[in-house]
Amino acid sequence: MKRRKILIIGAGLGGLTFGALAARDGHEVVLYDRNHEPGGVVALTREGGFSFEQGPLILSDLLPSESICSFLQELGICLETVRDDRGLSTRDFDLIRPKEYAGPNWRKEKLKELFPEEAGGIDAYYRFYDALMEIRYQSSRRDSPMKRILMGLAFLKVRKYQDMTCEEFTDLLFHGNAKLKLVFNGILADFCADPAEVQCFTLPFVNTETAFDKRIPLDHKGRERYYGGFAYFKDGCQKLPEALLGSIAAHDGIFVPDTIVENVLVEGGRARGIRLADGTEVDGDVVVGCGSARDFFEKMVGLEHLDEGYRRILRECRPMEAVFMVHLGVDYDPRRYQEQSLVYYYRGYDLHGAVDRLRNGIYHEGADGYLIYFPDAHAPGFAPEGYHCVTIYTVCPDTLRAGDWETMKDGYADQLIALAEEHLPGLSKHIVAKKIMTALDYRKMTHMSKSSFGGLVPIWGQKNPPHVTPVRDLYFVGQQSENGGGVPIVINGAREAYRKFQSMHRSS
Ligand SMILES: Cc1cc2nc3c(=O)[nH]c(=O)nc-3n(C[C@H](O)[C@H](O)[C@H](O)COP(=O)(O)OP(=O)(O)OC[C@H]3O[C@@H](n4cnc5c(N)ncnc54)[C@H](O)[C@@H]3O)c2cc1C
Structure with a gap:
């Protein structure tokens, strides 16, 4: 050429x-x-001797022999990655990985303990999950008659759900149980998507079990790299x-x-x-x-x-909406209170209302949920010796219906810090650096007139x-x-x- x-x-x-x-x-x-x-949007932000990244950029397809890693190697790029996971906490229960590894199915068992009346639906969800993981694995393999047979067999198990949205599917399986629906649909609201707008085959891929416990083996029944893993870039x-x-x-x-x-x-x-x-x-x-x-x-x-x-x-x-992010440099180690470097704290069950508010310029002020993330867990150089980084963030409208980001941001940051302090006692007394990022900053970083994270x-x-x-x-x-x-x-x-x-x- x-x-x-x-x-x-x-x-x-x-x-x-x-x-x-x-x-x-x-x-x-x-x-x-x-x-x-x-x-x-992945460039670093620096403040008072600390560095912060915009996100918890916990990524798929990045571990050795996964697709992005192999592609980067073709370009001669070898970057070290750290496999990790995220926790999930709701107002009423937690799905935080147990201290002792309890096998690949601990979330399923825990959900059945929490919601015994929905045990049948939970089993049905995990059969659906297994079939879609099989389809994913087979589709990554070289074409062969066996591959097509195995994919076809897996598809037969989920075909009856193919015309359903996430809302319809989780209603069917969990009889409208809002707490259980949140476990699987919650992440969609982070993408500004109403569960009634998204096809249900998406669910296993945004809730891959390996994302919730980094100890789950990626190989399965003798098949290498059956499941995808999640990782941060070291540093x-x-x-x-x-x-x-x-x-x-x-x-x-x-x-x-x-x-x-x-x-x-x-x-x-x-x-x-x-x-x-x-x-x-x-x-x-x-x-x-x-x-x-x-x-x-x-x-x-x-x-x-x-x-x-x-x-x-x-x-x-x-376009999705924006994020509101509070980056803190602290002079204590917050990991004594939150062991995982990333935990999603969901605080509401009304996902439809949450998405509707977002799209209509109404910021929830932390009431719908937020994330707490420790970036220096995989990038120790982000904090000076003896200090640590804490990022608290949540989704928010790009443009506020009442007020504007510049005048509201300090008060909103204080609210998020107070909420985070419920999980990280003493947080506010240990802050030595603070950087607040609003939709206006993201618009600048990405050169967009409406930031969409x-x-x-x-x-x-x-x-x-x-x-x-x-x-x-x-x-x-x-x-x-x-x-x-x-x-x-x-x-x-x-x-x-x-x-x-x-x-x-x-x-x-
Ligand atoms: C808070 C947050 C958390 C995230 N978490 C995750 C995660 O956990 N996992 C994950 O996979 N992804 C995550 N993402 C999403 C991911 O980071 C983005 O989808 C991806 O980085 C976007 O890359 P991009 O090339 O499309 O655009 P951008 O990063 O937006 O880059 C566009 C660039 O183009 C420049 N530009 C545009 N127009 C012009 C112009 N006219 N003149 C000059 N320059 C211009 C901008 O300045 C900018 O540098 C997250 C994003 C955010 C904000």
Whole structure:
């Protein structure tokens, strides 16, 4: 294939992945970002000698021989990961991994103890889970008649549920028991999705049992890597954008930081370059964009260059809302009170109401739930010797119906700290550094007019904007594109976009 000049707008994980592949294959890559450092939303925030990452970026597909790890190795990138898990605590019961490993089924047994009247439904859920894990495993294998038979057999076990939403499925199995429904549907509200909008086959993948106990073996019945594991990058997730950028630079790609790209230049139905905020025009053969789908196509490309099908996808897609995050540097070790580095504290059972409030600009002030996360557990360098990091965060509307983030943030941070103190006694007396992150900060970090922490809401049947756009030589990657959000998904999406670019240009 002819060497092409590829202009990439945004050094988030989507842009970096596309750039690393293109640079490796000998294309001329120029990557622009409004920020000084690469990474977009996974870049570090620093305050008073502490470093914090935006998220608990506990990731799938990253352990040795899992898909993202293997892909990074192909690029010559080897990053150490730490397998980990998360706890779940509700107002009435906890699902925190037991001190002594109690086997892969401890959550099922604990739920049956807590809800003996729903034991049949719990067993049915885990049969459904097992069948979908089998389908997942088989689909990752090379095609063969045996694979197709095993997948078909597994599918027969879940076929009767295929037209159900998560709400309908959990109502059917658990007779409307709101506490049990929360265990499996709660995570959807984090994605701003109402359980009535999401297809029920999603549930096992957002509630994989290995995410709740890092000791569960990933091999199963002699099959290697049957289950996926969850991991943090040792020393922080920003190691990944740094490494991808290193790979781009090693192939003579260029990173242009602190630079806003204002427009994509389209001529004769083809992207011919970009215009920077200072008016400079840069010619290129291919342009790759990311970020907010609506901002990108409405403000930077121009809707007049799209066809009606693509415009409809843009009109219908719904970005998730924002997060409100309080990062603290503390002079005591909070892990004596919360052993797991990440625990979700769900505080309400009305998921429909929670999602509705979020979408209507009403912040729950911690009443619907929050997470407590210790980033320095896997990145000890984030805190000075003898100190630790605590991040408390929750989902929130991007725009408040009453008040604004700048004036409300201190009071809201105090509320979250008070709630966290119920789990981490003495917390408020040990704070030596504090950094509050609101939707306004995330808008800046990601260059979006509406911050959306994980991409588009995964609404059943709703299409996301495809990588291949109606404008020739213009590709769209990142968390609001075709594949969706989350670190591994964004990386896989950009790989897919790059494959499409290759196949469209193969003959030239
Ligand atoms: C709090 C939080 C927790 C999370 N937790 C997890 C988790 O546990 N697991 C997981 O898998 N994922 C998690 N995610 C999601 C994941 O981090 C994102 O989906 C992913 O990093 C998004 O990558 P991206 O490339 O799409 O975009 P971004 O990270 O948004 O990067 C886009 C980049 O493009 C730049 N840019 C855009 N437009 C322009 C322009 N016109 N000019 C110049 N620069 C521009 C922006 O400055 C930015 O740097 C979390 C996210 C958040 C915020």
